[in-house]
Amino acid sequence: MPDRREAWITGIGLVSSLGEGVDAHYEALASGAGPKVDETRFAPYPVHPMAPLDLDKQIPKRGDQRQMEPWQRYGTYTAGLALESAGIKGNTEILSRTHMIVAAGGGERDNSVDIKILDGLRTAGNKGQFLNERLMGDLRPTLFLAQLSNLLAGNISIVHGVVGSSRTFMGEEASGVDAVRIALSRLHGGTGDIFLVGGAFNAEREDMLLLFELGGALMHGAYAPVWERAAGGGGLALGSMAAFLVLEEKAHAEARAAKPFARLASVQSGRSRRNAGDVAAAVTSHLDALGPLDPASSAILSGAVGAETATSEERAALAGRGLPVRATASLIGAGIESQFPVNIALAAIALSKGKLFAPFGADAIEAPFAGPLKQVAVTSVGHWRGEAAALVEAVD
Template sequence: MSDRRQPARREVWITGVGLVSSLGEGLDAHWAALADTPAPVRDETSFAPYVVHPLAKLELDKQIPKRGDQRQMEPWQRIGTYAAGLALDSAGIKGNKDILGTTDMVVAAGGGERDQAVDGSILSEIEKQPNPELYLSERLQADLRPTLFLAQLSNLLAGNISIVHGVTGSSRTFMGEESSGVDAVRIGWARIAAGTSEIALVGGAYNAERRDMLLLFALRHLAMQAPWSPVLKAAKGVPTGSAGAFLVLESPEHAKARGATPIAKLSGVWSDRARRAQEGTEAAVTATLDHLIGLADPAAPGTAILSGATGAPEPTRAEAEVLAKTGLPVRSVTDRLGHSLEAQFPVALALAALAVSHGRLFAPLEGEPIEKPFDGALTRAIVTGVGHWRGEGVALVERA
């Protein structure tokens, strides 16, 4: 009779983190901002009546030195490529061709950005044309750059990271909003844990300062309108935020061989998709998220939850119910940085690794009723990622 026992999974270390958001760039800037518990950085006028958390100003030359590379990228690609460079710096492998040549990459990405000026001009004039179809064809051929459609390919973020930073191992790109961020991390973690990869760069990026995406949210009545309010308190809409986050995941054996120490340990990533029917969405999300959190052993001491709750009414109300029921200290990532769709789960993981590495949880945000003070030693953080209309995920970050 064959032995069907599965081989033991290896530990997976987080050895590098790159994070950019409305709070700044890098781990030190984010920890300082979170420790001071200031009002979240938000813009309620540029895209009125909608709330947006704008990206802090970046000196792109520091991580994307060639101006030609910067020009050919869309904003979300520049955000992601910059954050990836920070992660490689944090892990101590920036410029190390031997390691970067074997570093796998798993990216969560959207489908690109529209040329808003061209779109607006066409929409303003097309109804005046005797032959709208011919007019549209001519305008598209004349006004759109030949690379526009290539720039909309989701896998160009991975391509730009490879070109700029020399990450040339295997590459995978996931689309699918919040779920893609969960799965990008899950696949990177699973391959290292199973022994089929030694080191991986995982993460994503999102540019919230764009009217095309705000329009999509607004049409579905999901965009948060001013004034801003905490998402777990009222769940009146999604306050999108520009952000990029990448993590370097590594096997302990590989890290030790190059003298690297872990920031934290990624002990598990689980994902699912509740059956969100028109009726019963909240109950389905509640049951699924309750199960996923249970896999992370919430009863263990020193545990807190970092929630990526979106602010979309039904799933956020369901998540708030589950989080309150756990009795654990909770912190909302969206309240502090905004919601960054594909990048939201990596962003939340970056903050979890940061908090666990410091051994303490940052202070609760005023006005968020679920958030309670926690002065104990933080050794574990459960990260949640519930999509605004589909997909649920949970990860466990522990002190290494």
């Protein structure tokens, strides 16, 4: 559609194990310095821990900080960075009509309370009565409410004053895909001029590691880059991260002299089974739907997280396309709900700099690339579901 409204990315907030903000991530990825991985704290599971954050910079009230779980702090903090990056932080007129779409998990557990309750149940005479008493007496109302996924959007509204419409998606990697896809669709369709979209994930949680281990999804032992995990059976190295994007209609951005990092042109998604060949077919279909990419000025940021056989199938689908590939999870880990927004942010950062990140690992698919960067295809292949691809382009 030649008259379709254009979606600019005018603000980026990003935190991960590599640091905070646009420049920190570009420098870490462009230098080829490698990941920051903790292999001992949660052994045998390697985890990419969150970089130190000065929460006071974006969440000034300590009371607000205390009532949030870590993943909510990461998301609220990063939303503030995105609004600041876009130049609209504190602008009540724009924030009053800024729509918010969030990808979120189900909240965090209080491990110490859980352990006490489970221990007590072993010897309790009336187990039902004991459980009710403990749940009533041991769980603070704020703790209970912190389990609700839509509190991330609520906290962003409270702390930063983003009070347009709000929508929260759950559903692991697919929720991040849908958050970005629907924000773009609404912007293209004219039901909003400016959106705050993103998600957050805290990997440093024993309950989350248990959840993924019970599903057989985690890698064990020494860390390895994503493409090199198949020989050991594959698996995820979870990573704490958060990303929020300010997605803005071109004319709206130009009217306030906002400069774009990049343009979000398209998001393709679908539901793929995991029979042999299904992931490869889905990746191929989604990339084909984005249109042709010029090998002289294009690259792929892969959302592969190491899950097998999905990662091997994605690699096979990407290898024949003649484009350099970067598997970002090798550097920052698997961020589940936040994975797709994080990768869109990283693509926009690379395009704003005009240069692709350095290769990482020994796999030939991560070919060197020195040419000017004009287009980046971002894939998503969730550990179980969440296949998608997006096209992010440079703005001349």
